[in-house]
Amino acid sequence: MxxxxxxxxxxxxxxxxxxxxxxxxxxxxxxxxxxxxxxxxxxxxxxxxxxxxxxxxxxxxxxxxxxxxxxxxxxxxxxxxxxxxxxxxxxxxxxxxxxxxxxxxxxxxxxxxxxxxxxxxxxxxxxxxxxxxxxxxxxxSEEELARQQVLLAGANQVEKLRGAASKRYIEPERGDLKHIAATDLLSLARSGKKGMAVMNAKKETAYMFIDALLALHEVAPDADITYLVNLDDRGLPKVRADAERILTEAKERGLPITILGSLDEYGIIGDAIGEAICARNPDYLLIVGVPHAVESRYTEGVEVFSITNGPRQVAPLRELGHQHVMVEIDLHPKTLGVRSIVESEFGAVLRSL
Structure with missing residues (x-):
């Protein structure tokens, strides 16, 4: 194209x-x-x-x-x-x-x-x-090189099918107002309905994306929510070190975590996440990082709150049927050089409620 x-x-x-x-x-x-x-x-x-x-x-x-x-x-x-x-x-x-x-x-x-x-x-x-x-x-190793080539091809395919590379031109948008989406999410969490929160983040962006999950757990600690994150110990040296730091801090802060995939596998674990969603069968879903890795067939009938850091990803996510789409502007610059979790705008809004 x-x-x-x-x-x-x-x-x-x-x-x-x-x-x-x-x-x-x-x-x-x-x-x-x-x-x-x-x-x-x-x-x-x-x-x-x-x-x-x-x-x-x-x-x-x-x-x-x-x-x-x-x-x-x-x-x-x-x-x-x-x-x-x-x-x-x-x-x-x-x-x-x-x-x-x-x-x-x-x-x-x-x-x-x-x-x-x-x-x-x-x-x-x-x-x-x-x-x-x-x-x-x-x-x-040659094995890691081969693994990375598979990951890159998978991530590229996701972008072409459902991401910012799916069209010649996509109008950049800022997404929904965070306080309105946060209010709706908190209402669902406190209603007793079954929820699921997923982080499928790319490398160091996880330092901020995981904060949305932490904030949700802090404001609704007794809610029926399953938390899934891609923080497995695989990848290049810095990627593995980042995953270890984030996982350690998230656990110390009380987040009940199930791990699926690593920080460099965001482009190929969409089906595995989708299967986990189907097994859980939630009423509502929060998915942050690279939400478009998950095909729409896995989220039919679910109220979806998604958070991206790409203004050109808003329209494709709406086309996937996500009812609430938010953008964390300047997320990437804010996660360079950090060694601990960074508060997100959405997390801060959730906590303010």
């Missing part, structure tokens, strides 16, 4: 994957402004991002000497555990051999090249460009 709305960048996807792999320093081999916003945000999450700042001269004569010099500088200055050199449109167009620059630099820090640019229609190409050299370097 030829999209006319902005889509995620494969370069940015490679940056995030480098972070998940335990990379300390990522070198963007391109102009200083390339992926600036996300590079700045990722520095809040412990990934130091530097750039070769290629300009007109390097566009013509090449930037390998600059890259070699920056590799040596980064090793000496930051003493990193791992480094990654991430390509850009410029490095691709001028044909830079980033592995040759790594070899010629003389550094001893384990470093891999991620040959990627922004000319891909799917951002998962950036993830694969990061994972394949990581597997060759022994940072992850």
């Amino acid at each position: 030829h999209y006319i709305q902005p889509r995620p960048s494969s370069i940015v996807a490679a940056l995030y994957t480098a972070r998940d792999l335990g990379v300390d320093v990522a070198i963007l081999h391109g102009p200083s402004g390339c992926s600036f916003k996300h590079a700045r945000l990722l520095e809040e999450d412990g990934l130091r991002v530097v750039t070769t700042s290629l300009s007109d001269n390097e566009f013509i004569f090449g930037g390998q000497p600059i890259l070699e010099d920056l590799l040596r500088y980064a090793e000496e200055t930051f003493t990193p555990y791992r480094m990654a050199v991430i390509g850009t449109c410029v490095s691709m167009i001028i044909g830079e051999d980033m592995q040759a620059a790594i070899d010629a630099s003389g550094i001893s820090t384990p470093t891999i090249p991620m040959d990627i640019h922004a000319g891909f229609s799917e951002n998962i190409d950036g993830v694969i460009a990061a994972l394949e050299p990581a597997a060759r370097a022994g940072w992850i």
